[in-house]
Amino acid sequence: MIEKKRVIIDTDTAGDDTIAILTALHYFQVEGITITGGNVQFDQQVENALYTIEVAGKGGQVPVYKGYERPLMGLGEKEHRTVEDVHGKDGMGDSFFDKAIQRPAEGHAVDFLIETVHKYPGDIHLIAIAPLTNIAMAIKKDPTIVPKIPHLYIMGGTNNALGNITPSAEYNFWVDPEAAKIVLHSAIPITMVGWEMCTEYSIMDDTDHEAIAALATKGSKFFTDINQVVMKFNKSVHKLNGTTHPDTLLAAVAAKEEIMTKSNLYHVDIELTGELTRGYSLVDINNRLERKKNVRVCEGIDRDAFEAMLFDVLRSIQ
Amino acid sequence: MIEKKRVIIDTDTAGDDTIAILTALHYFQVEGITITGGNVQFDQQVENALYTIEVAGKGGQVPVYKGYERPLMGLGEKEHRTVEDVHGKDGMGDSFFDKAIQRPAEGHAVDFLIETVHKYPGDIHLIAIAPLTNIAMAIKKDPTIVPKIPHLYIMGGTNNALGNITPSAEYNFWVDPEAAKIVLHSAIPITMVGWEMCTEYSIMDDTDHEAIAALATKGSKFFTDINQVVMKFNKSVHKLNGTTHPDTLLAAVAAKEEIMTKSNLYHVDIELTGELTRGYSLVDINNRLERKKNVRVCEGIDRDAFEAMLFDVLRSIQ
Amino acid sequence: MIEKKRVIIDTDTAGDDTIAILTALHYFQVEGITITGGNVQFDQQVENALYTIEVAGKGGQVPVYKGYERPLMGLGEKEHRTVEDVHGKDGMGDSFFDKAIQRPAEGHAVDFLIETVHKYPGDIHLIAIAPLTNIAMAIKKDPTIVPKIPHLYIMGGTNNALGNITPSAEYNFWVDPEAAKIVLHSAIPITMVGWEMCTEYSIMDDTDHEAIAALATKGSKFFTDINQVVMKFNKSVHKLNGTTHPDTLLAAVAAKEEIMTKSNLYHVDIELTGELTRGYSLVDINNRLERKKNVRVCEGIDRDAFEAMLFDVLRSIQ
Amino acid sequence: MIEKKRVIIDTDTAGDDTIAILTALHYFQVEGITITGGNVQFDQQVENALYTIEVAGKGGQVPVYKGYERPLMGLGEKEHRTVEDVHGKDGMGDSFFDKAIQRPAEGHAVDFLIETVHKYPGDIHLIAIAPLTNIAMAIKKDPTIVPKIPHLYIMGGTNNALGNITPSAEYNFWVDPEAAKIVLHSAIPITMVGWEMCTEYSIMDDTDHEAIAALATKGSKFFTDINQVVMKFNKSVHKLNGTTHPDTLLAAVAAKEEIMTKSNLYHVDIELTGELTRGYSLVDINNRLERKKNVRVCEGIDRDAFEAMLFDVLRSIQ
Numbered sequence A, B, C, D: 001m002i003e004k005k006r007v008i009i010d011t012d013t014a015g016d017d018t019i020a021i022l023t024a025l026h027y028f029q030v031e032g033i034t035i036t037g038g039n040v041q042f043d044q045q046v047e048n049a050l051y052t053i054e055v056a057g058k059g060g061q062v063p064v065y066k067g068y069e070r071p072l073m074g075l076g077e078k079e080h081r082t083v084e085d086v087h088g089k090d091g092m093g094d095s096f097f098d099k100a101i102q103r104p105a106e107g108h109a110v111d112f113l114i115e116t117v118h119k120y121p122g123d124i125h126l127i128a129i130a131p132l133t134n135i136a137m138a139i140k141k142d143p144t145i146v147p148k149i150p151h152l153y154i155m156g157g158t159n160n161a162l163g164n165i166t167p168s169a170e171y172n173f174w175v176d177p178e179a180a181k182i183v184l185h186s187a188i189p190i191t192m193v194g195w196e197m198c199t200e201y202s203i204m205d206d207t208d209h210e211a212i213a214a215l216a217t218k219g220s221k222f223f224t225d226i227n228q229v230v231m232k233f234n235k236s237v238h239k240l241n242g243t244t245h246p247d248t249l250l251a252a253v254a255a256k257e258e259i260m261t262k263s264n265l266y267h268v269d270i271e272l273t274g275e276l277t278r279g280y281s282l283v284d285i286n287n288r289l290e291r292k293k294n295v296r297v298c299e300g301i302d303r304d305a306f307e308a309m310l311f312d313v314l315r316s317i318q
Ligand SMILES: [Ca+2]
Pocket: A011, A012, A013, A014, A017, A039, A129, A130, A247
C-alpha cells in the first residue's frame, strides 16, 4: 500500500472549503487543519471545520488549530469583509448544523505549522484555500521552515481574468494582499489555481447536482446542503449557472497533479497600493518584466477527471 | 450619395496607425489628424502621418496638427517609453520613406480639436488610436466641448486580459494613464476596443499577408512595408503568429459598428497609483462596484467582415 | 527712473490674494492676471480680481484672463474643495462688493501666458499664489517657454512643517499636486515661500489691524473688509491669533528679495500617491536623497521690512 | 521602598539603544529585552544587548529574546536598510567588544511578550526603541494582550518635522511602517517621542562628552566608546554638533514623565503607500481630519532634568 502524503490544510471554512477538506481527507494524511480569517465569522469557521471532519467520519482524529482571525493590515473593521452573501449566514448554506463533539486544539495555528514542518522536514505539503495570513505569519516567524516545505498549493488570484470580490481581485488575495505577497516571495515551490480555473472547470450545474444527489450518500447529502446559497449567488452576481468549487479543485489538483492539462511557471506578484487594484495578482505570461518565475500557474483542467474525483469523495462518505 | 461622417483622428503615427488612417480616410470625412506623443519620436510620427496621407492620394487635403509630445506626468525622461522595437526605428518597419510634401498645420492640436468641435457641434466623431493626452487636454482646456462630441472611439486598455507593455497594462493607457482617466470620466459617449480584441480578431498571419501582397496595389505594398518589424516582434514577445492591427480594428469599428458582434456598457476606470498596475484598465463586467457605466466595451468582432474592410481599403489605394 | 519688472500674477483671487495683487500692482509692471481654480467659485474669483484692480485705481489697465477652473485630476466633484469657510462666501470676507466695470479678457489664460513669455523673452517673472494648474498647463502646452522665464515665485507647500488643509499638505499644492509636480520639475528657477513662513512671519494681530485701520485710506479700508472672516477662522482652526498673509508675503519677497533673511536651494518634490500625504511637499534639507536641487526655499523673513512694505502699499491706495 | 515598574524593552541594539537599556535597567524592573531587526545585523544586535546587560553588572539576570529579524514587508533584501554608517560596523562605534557570557533565551520574542503581559496583566509597560515589528506581531498574534498593556512608550516618527533616514520619515517607522500602523491603531495607550525631540533636546556636544568622560566610571567609558562613529555621522549628514540620544530620551521619559514639559494627545497615523513618504508619521495637531486621538506626542523636554538622569545612570555604573 502506498502511503498517503502528509498535508496541512489552511482554510476559512465555509461553503466549498468543506468539500475541499473532505477531498483532502480522502486523498491525504491530513496532519491538521488551520483556520484563518476570511469567509464568515471566525468561530463559525472553526465549527464548520470541526463539523466537516465529523461528516468524514474522522471526528477527533484531525486537530483543528485557530490562527489569525483577521488579515495583517486589518485595522479595526477596515479591510476585512466577510461574505455571508455567498455562503449563507453560517457559511454552510444556512444549514445551521449541530456543533461537532471535537473541540479546537490548544496552541496557535502558526506554531502548529512551524512545529509540524520541522517535525517532518520535506514532507508537509500545504493546501491553502483561504487568505494567506497564517502561512505568511509562519514564514515570517520562522523563515527556516521555507526550505523544508516541498510544495504549497494555493487557491487564489486570477490569471489575467476578472476577479470575484472586485473586478481586479480574487477574494483570498484581496482579503490579505500583504500575506499573499509575503508567501509568493518566500521561495516555497507554489502551484496556484486561480478563480478563472474555477469558473471554467469547476462549475456544477443543475444536472450535476442531480447526479450528485442520486449518489444518496451522507457525503452527497452534505454537498447539497452546503451549496444552497452559493447556487443563487452565482446566478445573480457572477452570471454563472451553477455552483463554484475553487477549493475542491485546488485540493484535487494537489492530490492528482495529472488533472492539470496545462500549467506554466510564471512570475506572479500582488498589487498592494493600487486605488482600484489592491489584491490584483499580476501573472507575467510573456515575461515582459523579466523577473523571477516563482509560481506554477494552472491553465487547464481535465474536467471529467476532476468530476470523477469529486464523485469518488462524496460516494465514499457513507 | 450618403455624406460621410466627420472625424478627427488622434494618433501616434507608427505601424498600424497608418493603416487605421488609410481606413479612416476611406470611410470618413477626415477633418484633421492630431499627433500625440507615443510610439516613436514625435517628429517622426508627424512625418509618418503626412506620408500616409500622401499614400492615400490626399496630400494637402487633410491637415496634420502637432499636439502634446509627452504624457501629462511625463517629467524629464520618466514615464514615456517609445517602442521602436515594435515598429522599427522610423515606426514604419524600417522603411525610411521620403518626406511628404505636405507640412504640419499651424496651431496646436488641442486648439484645432476645440475649434472644430465647436464649428460642427454634434458632428465630430473622434477616433483615438494613441495615448489620450491630446483629447484629455482638450477636455480640460474647454469642458464645453464635451456635450458637442457625439462619440469617441478608443483603441486602448484591456478587458480583464493580459496587457502588452506590462502584464497589467496596454500601451496607450499605460503611456498616459492620467489622460485616460480624464477622458473616461468626461461623460463623452465612448466605445473601447481593447488589446485582447486585437489579439483575438485582428491578427494577419503569413497567408493573410500573401493574400494582401497579391492585391498588388500601392496600398498593399505599403501595408507589407510597414509591417516588417512588428511581425518579428509579435512572434518573439507576444507569441503571436502574425501582425496585430489594433488601430485599424478600431477605425473599422468606428466606420461600421455592425462588425462588433458583441459589446456591453460597463464601468471602466484606470489605475494611476499601483506599483504593478499603473495604467491598468478596470472593466467591471459583473457590476461589483456599482458605479456609473461609462464605456461601451467591444467584446466580439466579425473577423471576416473586418478583413473584407481592410482588403477594400488596400485595394482602393492604387 | 528705474523701470519696473514685468510680472504675471496667477491667482485664485480671494482673501489675501487681493492684497498680494495690490502689492504686485505697486511694485511691478503687471502684464496680466490669470485666474485658476482654487479658493472659491471660479467666476467669483474672476470678479474679485477685477474688483481689486479697480481698488488699486487701475481699472481697465491690467487684463484678467480666465484659466483652468479645476485641477488637472479634478474629476467630477472629486478632489477640488473650495474654502469659503476661510475667506467668506464671496472670498472677500463676506463683503459682497459691487461688480467691477472691467470685464475678463478674451482668450485662455494659458495662451496669454505662453504668448506673453514669448513676447518678452527673459523678462516675465511669474508670481503664483494659487494652485499651479495654469502654469503647469502652459509648460505642458509649450515647453519652449521654460528657458524664457527668468523666475517663478510660488506661495505653496511647507518646509517640514504642519500643513493647513490637511496635516501633511498646504492648500495650493494639495488642490493640484500633479500641477505642482510638473512645475517643480520644469527647470524654471523657483523661489518657494511655504505656509510655515506665513504663520511665522506674516500674521497681523489686532494691534496690527488697528494700525492699518488708522491709515484710513481706501487701501486700509479694503484690507479690513476682506479680512473679516479669516481672522475668526484662524483663531478657531489654526490657533493663530491674527490674519495670515501668505500671498502678500510671496509678492513682497518677489518685489524685494532682500527681505528674505535666510533661504537655501533644496530638492523639493510633491507626493501624489500617498493615502495620507497627497500634496505633501518634500524638502530635502540634508540632501539625503541626493537629487537635483530645484527650488530656493525661503527660511526666514525680516518681519519689520515686510510689514513696512504692506503699510506702504495700503497707504498708497487713496 | 517603592517597587520599580515592570518593563520590557524592545530594541535593535546599536548605539544609543545601549544607553537606553542602561537607563531602563537603572529605573525599572526589566522583565526582558526583545530584539527586532533594524540598525545593524540581527545577531550583532543580540550580542550588543547581552553585552550591555553585562556592562550594567546584571549579566544573566535579564533575559534577551530574539524576535523578527526583518520588517513585515521586508521581502528578499528589499526595504530593510541597516545603518552601519551611523553606528559603526558593530553598531557600537566600532568598539568590537568581547562576547558576553549570557546567551539569548529560548523561545521567540513575540511569545515572551504575550506570555509576560498575560502573567502580569496591567503591569507590563513597553519601551519601544526600534522598528515596531515585534510589538505589532504580538498584537496580531494575540489581540487579547491589548487591554492588559498599561502604556507603550515609542521612540519613532516625527511631529511635522524633518526625518532622518529620508526627508519625510524617521528610521524606526520607515523600516517597518506596516508594523507602526498596526501598533498605532491598536488602542494601547501610547506616548511618542519623535526624532525632532531628539535633535532639539538630546544632543550631547563636545563639552557634554568631556563632562561625561570626567565621571570616569565604567558607564561613562562605555558611553564614550559607543558614540565614536555617530558623532562624525551627525556632523556630516545631519549638520548636528554632537551625539543624538533618541532612545535614551524615550527611556528617560518613560521613567520620569515629568521631564516632558509639553505634550498633547493627537491623531497620529503612518503613510504606507506614498512614493516619497513611506513611513511618514502624520500628526494632526489642529485636528483637521477629526479622527481618533490615539497618541500622546511629546512636544517639550526639560533638558537639564534629562541630562541629570543620564549622568545619574552613567555615574552609577562603576
Ligand atoms: Ca476558502
